[in-house]
Amino acid sequence: GAVVSQHPSWVICKSGTSVKIECRSLDFQATTMFWYRQFPKQSLMLMATSNEGSKATYEQGVEKDKFLINHASLTLSTLTVTSAHPEDSSFYICSAGDRGRGNTIYFGEGSWLTVV
Amino acid sequence: LAKTTQPISMDSYEGQEVNITCSHNNIATNDYITWYQQFPSQGPRFIIQGYKTKVTNEVASLFIPADRKSSTLSLPRVSLSDTAVYYCLVGFNGGATNKLIFGTGTLLAVQP
Numbered sequence: 194g195a196v197v198s199q200h201p202s203w204v205i206c207k208s209g210t211s212v213k214i215e216c217r218s219l220d221f222q223a224t225t226m227f228w229y230r231q232f233p234k235q236s237l238m239l240m241a242t243s244n245e246g247s248k249a250t251y252e253q254g255v256e257k258d259k260f261l262i263n264h265a266s267l268t269l270s271t272l273t274v275t276s277a278h279p280e281d282s283s284f285y286i287c288s289a290g291d292r293g294r295g296n297t298i299y300f301g302e303g304s305w306l307t308v309v
Numbered sequence: 310l311a312k313t314t315q316p317i318s319m320d321s322y323e324g325q326e327v328n329i330t331c332s333h334n335n336i337a338t339n340d341y342i343t344w345y346q347q348f349p350s351q352g353p354r355f356i357i358q359g360y361k362t363k364v365t366n367e368v369a370s371l372f373i374p375a376d377r378k379s380s381t382l383s384l385p386r387v388s389l390s391d392t393a394v395y396y397c398l399v400g401f402n403g404g405a406t407n408k409l410i411f412g413t414g415t416l417l418a419v420q421p
Contacts, residue, residue, distance in 0.1 A: 236411045301352050
């Protein structure tokens with residue numbers, strides 16, 4: 194069964210609004226989670242590393258003020274796309290490492306964002 | 310971070326064994342090798358992970374030579390449902406430093 198879960202699976206929002214995507218580790222604690230985005234027929238691109246209790250670390254070229262990441266607990270990280278634009282439409286995926294399973298990284302089901 | 314190189318695509322037929330090789334020449338001492346499978350509109354699914362030699366589980370085998378600069382994922386007797394993109398990743402599974410960078414992946418197309 195899934196060990197990392199995302200919600201919502203898909204969301205449609207209007208341009209200029211903000212949308213939040215949740216990532217949960219279901220049966221383990223994750224001090225670190227990762228957020229990716231994926232465009233159709235492309236590979237996953239790492240956006241940022243979410244650190245529990247501290248600021249996220251963003252990859253080069255990713256706007257931290259646009260993609261707000263909050264890792265408030267050991268099982269939950271959220272990604273908020275602020276002032277969304279159509280070009281933000283993408284598939285967003287999170288991942289977390291399970292120390293109890295040999296530190297294997299597991300990925301969530303992904304969240305489709307469509308900005309209209 | 311180690312970079313990986315895989316064939317962009319592979320074709321196979323049902324019932325055949327498929328071997329996908331990945332090159333990771335700059336793999337670090339602490340890096341593990343992990344393979345994932347991804348279907349369209351789904352997150353990557355863990356297949357197998359190893360550090361050296363051979364690892365086998367219920368779905369695949371992973372062969373890693375002594376120099377660890379490459380690895381081969383072996384899928385026995387593939388079926389149509391194995392059509393997917395397969396990613397090889399290397400990274401240290403130890404917390405904040407274990408961010409995984411994806412390469413292009415290999416699109417495996419299984420035909421009847």
